[in-house]
Amino acid sequence: AQSVSQHNHHVILSEAASLELGCNYSYGGTVNLFWYVQYPGQHLQLLLKYFSGDPLVKGIKGFEAEFIKSKFSFNLRKPSVQWSDTAEYFCAVNALQSSYKLIFGSGTRLLVRP
Amino acid sequence: SAVISQKPSRDICQRGTSLTIQCQVDSQVTMMFWYRQQPGQSLTLIATANQGSEATYESGFVIDKFPISRPNLTFSTLTVSNMSPEDSSIYLCSVLGQGREQYFGPGTRLTVT
Numbered sequence: 001a002q003s004v005s006q007h008n009h010h011v012i013l014s015e016a017a018s019l020e021l022g023c024n025y026s027y028g029g030t031v032n033l034f035w036y037v038q039y040p041g042q043h044l045q046l047l048l049k050y051f052s053g054d055p056l057v058k059g060i061k062g063f064e065a066e067f068i069k070s071k072f073s074f075n076l077r078k079p080s081v082q083w084s085d086t087a088e089y090f091c092a093v094n095a096l097q098s099s100y101k102l103i104f105g106s107g108t109r110l111l112v113r114p
Numbered sequence: 115s116a117v118i119s120q121k122p123s124r125d126i127c128q129r130g131t132s133l134t135i136q137c138q139v140d141s142q143v144t145m146m147f148w149y150r151q152q153p154g155q156s157l158t159l160i161a162t163a164n165q166g167s168e169a170t171y172e173s174g175f176v177i178d179k180f181p182i183s184r185p186n187l188t189f190s191t192l193t194v195s196n197m198s199p200e201d202s203s204i205y206l207c208s209v210l211g212q213g214r215e216q217y218f219g220p221g222t223r224l225t226v227t
Contacts, residue, residue, distance in 0.1 A: 034215060036218075043206075043219060043221060044218040045218075046115070046215055046216075046217065051213060090157070092157075099162070100162065100210055100214060102159065102216060103159075104156040104157040104158075106155070107156055
């Protein structure tokens with residue numbers, strides 16, 4: 001069965017620290033990849049997406065993610081986090097042959113200390 | 115991206131009763147989806163709702179328990195029937211964007227006592 005793994009359930013950083021959140025998926029075919037973010041009290045928002053082309057994709061608020069096909073990974077990065085980045089981050093995968101279904105990872109709660 | 119609203123935002127229900135959750139979109143969309151997020155867990159797709167056809171349910175979810183309506187291109191409902199405490203979750207609707215991304219509503223937090 002297809003699955004998505006997020007290695008870190010809780011991450012605590014100080015402002016200006018660099019961030020990398022891991023995401024691995026188990027599916028050998030063509031995939032679309034997403035990172036969603038849920039800020040406290042808000043609904044789930046799309047942070048960035050990868051469909052094809054350049055494996056390094058840039059999203060909103062200075063986030064980027066790199067698709068490494070050989071490692072089945074789509075890690076999220078930000079060079080310098082801010083207190084306002086405190087949120088829960090979800091990686092999601094759409095395996096093209098399974099229609100539009102999104103399979104989500106378990107999420108990573110990020111706390112950024114001022 | 116579309117603006118999505120859900121009603122109710124939260125509810126507390128007694129076991130054995132049913133609750134209908136509404137999802138309204140500010141523009142016409144071809145595909146809508148219903149997800150569940152159980153406490154401490156990630157989102158799981160319940161079903162895909164297309165206008166004019168029966169909803170397509172994922173493994174582990176059945177129409178008798180989660181009947182879905184999709185009367186037009188801007189609206190859908192999900193009913194949680196004969197509720198038990200195990201149905202306590204956040205229920206979210208989403209819509210398909212221009213590509214294959216999905217945009218989510220604010221969710222309905224359901225507590226079954």
